[in-house]
Amino acid sequence: MLLAELVTTHAAVAATRSRLRKRELLADALRAAEPGDEVEVAAAFLSGRPRQRRTGLGWRTLGSLPPPADVASLSPADVDDALGRLERLAGTGSQAARRAAVDELFARATADEQDFVRRLVLGELRQGALDSLLLDAIAAAADVPLPVVRRAAMFSALTGPIARAALDGGAPALESFHLEPGRPVRPMLAASAPDVAAALERFEGAAVAADTKLDGIRVQVHRRGDDVVVFTRSLDDVTERLPEVVAVARALDVRTVVLDGEAIALDDAGRPRPFQETAARTGSHDAEAGSATVPLSVRFFDVLHHDGTDLVDAPAAERLEVLDRVLPPEVVVPRLVSSDVAEVERFFADTVAGGQEGLVLKALDAPYAAGRRGAGWVKVKPRHTLDLVVLAVEWGSGRRQGRLSNIHLGARDPGTGGFVMLGKTFKGMTDQMLAWQTERFTELATSPADGSSYVVTVRPEQVVEIAFDGVQRSTRYPGGMALRFARVVRYRDDKTAAEADTVDTVRALAAAPGPAAG
Numbered sequence: 333m334l335l336a337e338l339v340t341t342h343a344a345v346a347a348t349r350s351r352l353r354k355r356e357l358l359a360d361a362l363r364a365a366e367p368g369d370e371v372e373v374a375a376a377f378l379s380g381r382p383r384q385r386r387t388g389l390g391w392r393t394l395g396s397l398p399p400p401a402d403v404a405s406l407s408p409a410d411v412d413d414a415l416g417r418l419e420r421l422a423g424t425g426s427q428a429a430r431r432a433a434v435d436e437l438f439a440r441a442t443a444d445e446q447d448f449v450r451r452l453v454l455g456e457l458r459q460g461a462l463d464s465l466l467l468d469a470i471a472a473a474a475d476v477p478l479p480v481v482r483r484a485a486m487f488s489a490l491t492g493p494i495a496r497a498a499l500d501g502g503a504p505a506l507e508s509f510h511l512e513p514g515r516p517v518r519p520m521l522a523a524s525a526p527d528v529a530a531a532l533e534r535f536e537g538a539a540v541a542a543d544t545k546l547d548g549i550r551v552q553v554h555r556r557g558d559d560v561v562v563f564t565r566s567l568d569d570v571t572e573r574l575p576e577v578v579a580v581a582r583a584l585d586v587r588t589v590v591l592d593g594e595a596i597a598l599d600d601a602g603r604p605r606p607f608q609e610t611a612a613r614t615g616s617h618d619a620e621a622g623s624a625t626v627p628l629s630v631r632f633f634d635v636l637h638h639d640g641t642d643l644v645d646a647p648a649a650e651r652l653e654v655l656d657r658v659l660p661p662e663v664v665v666p667r668l669v670s671s672d673v674a675e676v677e678r679f680f681a682d683t684v685a686g687g688q689e690g691l692v693l694k695a696l697d698a699p700y701a702a703g704r705r706g707a708g709w710v711k712v713k714p715r716h717t718l719d720l721v722v723l724a725v726e727w728g729s730g731r732r733q734g735r736l737s738n739i740h741l742g743a744r745d746p747g748t749g750g751f752v753m754l755g756k757t758f759k760g761m762t763d764q765m766l767a768w769q770t771e772r773f774t775e776l777a778t779s780p781a782d783g784s785s786y787v788v789t790v791r792p793e794q795v796v797e798i799a800f801d802g803v804q805r806s807t808r809y810p811g812g813m814a815l816r817f818a819r820v821v822r823y824r825d826d827k828t829a830a831e832a833d834t835v836d837t838v839r840a841l842a843a844a845p846g847p848a849a850g
């Protein structure tokens with residue numbers, strides 16, 4: 333197979349709005365690849381994530397490339413090999429050796445291929461919607477049921493090995509994927525409801541576990557013997573940064589355990605400290621002087637494995653029973669089990685009054701279903717926000733003079749792979765945020781950020797959490813909608829643009845009476 337075939341597929345997928353057509357195009361490309369390594373690499377490229385995570389290649393190195401080749405000769409394997417070499421050089425190699433390796437690869441690529449590989453390496457081809465489409469396409473190409481593919485995907489952060497197993501060995505090969513303590517699992521996500529009553533309705537009168545929703549950072553903790561590894565929501569290894577979490581896991585009376593929970597900075601009374609203090613411990617740039625030393629607490633809400641027993645497919649009731657038996661109560665998230673609306677509403681009010689974010693209602697009979705917003709978990713918060721992507725930013729005036737200030741907000745459009753602008757805001761920004769974002773958006777700028785132009789466009793990568801009072805019809809923006817009184821809650825570094833809220837969510841809000849979202 334030639335790389336050019338994947339480049340063409342990628343462009344065709346982006347150009348059509350039909351999900352079915354996208355799936356066919358992707359499935360055709362997977363079928364065209366040789367089973368084995370080639371299909372694994374092809375799936376990795378189509379998902380926008382090369383197999384190498386740390387090539388160390390940045391915007392700067394890839395800004396100047398050799399002239400493109402006239403004819404396509406590169407295979408996906410050639411690119412994979414070259415990225416493997418670059419990953420090895422990233423640790424030890426000289427700048428010159430890296431430059432030479434980059435030039436050698438790109439000199440063999442046509443203009444379209446250069447563009448594709450550059451965006452691949454920079455992470456610009458990644459899209460949440462694409463991940464789930466690709467799983468659909470793998471099911472179609474290998475002729476195996478989609479749930480079998482989805483289940484396997486839970487245990488593999490990368491899509492390539494899933495494609496390889498499916499096309500090589502069909503359903504039996506996929507069924508052999510399982511949880512391995514030490515290897516991260518895609519986290520289970522929650523759907524959302526506007527209030528407790530609406531959330532409970534989804535469970536049709538059954539009793540639920542109403543779990544306190546803590547506003548910290550998601551941690552997945554794996555312990556084997558004395559070995560402890562801590563992963564974030566996006567499956568990054570943050571073990572080194574969270575010694576308190578490691579200590580709690582080590583102190584448990586278990587041999588092997590995989591726990592799901594939240595790390596959070598709490599004050600002496602158990603109330604959450606400002607989210608920024610928690611974020612400073614794992615985020616890359618929220619860190620302010622001093623705050624990075626705030627101690628974190630950890631609270632667990634699920635267990636996926638315990639001393640040789642896999643619990644992923646066990647109903648939540650059983651998992652919670654293990655959690656309560658194995659962990660000391662002070663590290664378990666407070667929970668109420670009930671089917672009574674008034675009782676859950678009281679618990680919600682008390683929880684919010686205690687400074688926590690809200691509740692996550694959980695079906696007691698549901699397995700741990702990762703990677704998708706299933707029906708098993710439904711979150712309820714008193715304040716509704718959207719996670720949007722910054723598309724551009726304007727130079728400020730007055731107090732904000734010399735700072736990149738007013739941000740343009742976009743919702744993801746899964747149909748086009750692009751973003752739809754919904755408004756602008758500089759409300760809610762602290763001086764610290766302004767200083768940080770001026771630097772951040774200068775880095776992401778795709779138009780001059782030297783002050784020569786008032787609006788600076790940026791690569792759509794930074795996710796920001798926005799509170800608002802409603803969605804109104806508006807002719808000002810192409811999507812025909814605008815947010816009322818949008819204000820910044822915080823920047824989110826635990827989410828990629830691919831995970832931002834979609835324009836469909838915003839449309840649903842526009843049709844509903846009050847604000848309700850993420």
Ligand SMILES: Nc1ncnc2c1ncn2[C@@H]1O[C@H](COP(=O)(O)OP(=O)(O)OP(=O)(O)O)[C@@H](O)[C@H]1O
Nearest residue numbers: 521522543544545546549550594633665692711850
């Ligand atoms: N008791 C809990 N059970 C499950 N998740 C919890 C709990 N407490 C806090 N959380 C957090 O809430 C998140 C679930 O909401 P969701 O899956 O929508 O992620 P999200 O988009 O990051 O949500 P949000 O923006 O509301 O935090 C989890 O990722 C987890 O970090």
